[in-house]
Amino acid sequence: MTRGPATPLPSPKARRRLREAASLTQTQLAERVGVAPGTVRAWESGRTTPRGRKREAYARLLKTLAEEEESAARQAARTPQPAPPPKTEPTGDRASAPEACPGAEAEPEPEPEPVAMPMPMPMRGPAPASQARSTREPVPEPRPAPAPLTPAQAFDALYEFSAPALVRQTFLLTGRREQARESVERAFQTAWERWPEVARDRDPVGWVRATAYEYALSPWQRFRPRHRHPEPPPADPGDRTLLNTLLRLPPRHRRTLVLYDGVGLDLPETAAETEASTPAAAHRLLRAREAVAGRLPALADPQVLHRRLAELASNERLGAARPPTVRRGGERRARFRTRAAIAFTVALIGTTALTVRTAPTHYEPPVSPGQAVRGVPPRVAPGSLSDEELELRQKLRDQMQDGPERLSPQLE
Template identity: 75%
Template sequence: MTRSPATPLPPPKARRRLREAAALTQTQLATRVNVTRATIRAWESGRTAPRGRKREAYARLLKTLAEEDAARRTRSAPPPEPAPTPTPVLEPASDTASDTASDPVSGPEKGSEPEPGSGSEPEPVPEPAPEHPALTPAQAFDALYEFSAPALVRQAYLLTGRRELARESVERAFQTAWERWPEVARDRDPVGWVRATAYEFALSPWQRFRPRHRQPEPPPADPGDRMLLNALLRLGPQHRRTLVLYDGVGLDLPETAAETEASTPAAANRLLHARETVAGRLPALADPRVLHQRLTELASAERLWAAKPTGVRKGGERRTRFRTRAAIAFTVALIGATALTVRTAPTHYEPAVSPGVAVRGVPPRVAPGSLSEAERELRQKLRDRLQDGPERLEPRLE
């Protein structure tokens, strides 16, 4: 049984651009596709992809929005100017031999051989470039990790202010990427996929409940770096993330909005608020270029390290095996408990036996003794007497 190919969709950024060009909110678009707003946000950020009938409906709607956008652009575009008529250029007639000899581009005629001693030799045929062997999944993962892990650790440090948490967040993100490597390898921006996962883990509110992260870490040695880090940590998580992505990493506003799963106006407002807050505490950083330079210096001044890619891959595989074994053990225990319950459960209703209650005030039972002579005579007399009662008197007429 063959599966029909999925309906093609534009990239996530193009989906967001088409929606914003049509002046539609995520809620309005979700109503037209009959899904939730969170689903549209996940589709536009590239986290998930629609399937089945939802994918077909979403593709038709995006196609309609693209046609409307193209029509608007056509109406607003100025009419094309007529192309100027080229003026013919007359060239003096010449012989074929002189044309061939005077044209340095055409060269000698086909089939002709260069004369000896003329100095012209046939050009060598370039050899085909050697084909690079295809990388294995492990080699591709290691190359991606070595290329982006150090920078991601520095960015996570700007988000959290903790060196160990920054390193652990990046490792967890890459382990998740290794578990879902076919999806990440086909992604248009695998570094962005890992970065979004690392940021989510680093800014998770559950980190505050971990005992190892309750103790504060030593601050940066430089007073300026310490003041900048404190100003960043006083921002909200979403404002801090937007500032790091735009002014630290260098993403544009639509990409920042897509990665933070927010609309473009909301991302712009968060960025302006974060800049104003940092500039209020450090007036020297009011210029965005100076802020970008200081963020780069702060991230580069700390001694942040990343584990080897082989260790990260093996750690992710060990965690996956542990989770699989734990799930299997839990399933087996649940099946065993269910079987034991079915085996020992009663098959019919048995009324409960009421507990015994002691009755007080009853005289003790005394065993009868031997009968006396008078008692025997009385018993015999009672046995001999008629059991039907006394005789009745019949009335008679006189």
């Protein structure tokens, strides 16, 4: 049974704009679709894409919001705008001023502040209060606005803020120091390649964290040569036991436990980052806690488990590379992929041209392979007859052949 094409969806930026134009919060939109608010946040940021029935329901809701927006725009275009009331010029005649309401006291008009004028001679006597105040308290000059950060500076700030913590968190998922560092660096390199999208995301750290976790828990990591050589375990026996317990959990349960009890995300955000429903994330969390408590009963309390996970990640000396090194590595990898794609395209074009040049222009039937014919006597040269052959030939000549005589046709 073939599966039909997926329902088209607008871009993440357009999804957010339609929701805000309809004055809906992420929680209200999530209730109408039937998902968690964190899932809607992930959809609007582009980290995840809805699938199945949720995608169809989300597409129908966005289409309805777009139609409502178009109808509202057409209605506003047809409705004439009221003209602004004419402004009355102020005059010095008090009779033209509006009458005061009965029973209300007329407020005295504020006197205009004196304007400093150049005087030929210095003024004698006390200066006006407003002038004295202005001389005592100078008006502070407006501070210049800070210069906006360049993309490289913003990336470096994000990397220095979140990279060390992400390396420690990834170590809890993999139990390998080099793999944790490489996963975080690859995630930041991907973020640098897609920096305009990541910079506009509401949670750039969550975007990078999800990418690093996906790379670290990828199934093909087990086929790498260095995966066959185990790294030295932690020195503390308690940390070693806790790390072994974490590595025995399924990858999905391990990731859910690290996000909820290690990082400190709430359940909807954990479900959105692991691309699961909230009940499924809660079930994985409970199963992971049961497995850890069964092996380490002292960690049955979530607060104690959170503290032990933080201690395990902090006890390891896990450093991260400098931001310029990560950026240069990402740019170098992007250039390599671009050159490889160009070389492959050139090779494909050359192979196609060579094939077209050397291909036959007409059909030539293939020559069938030869086969040996059996039952044919070998060709030999004639020789002298033996005595038996001579006797047989003479006998055949002397005797009459059996059979009907030769008939000659005659007319009747």
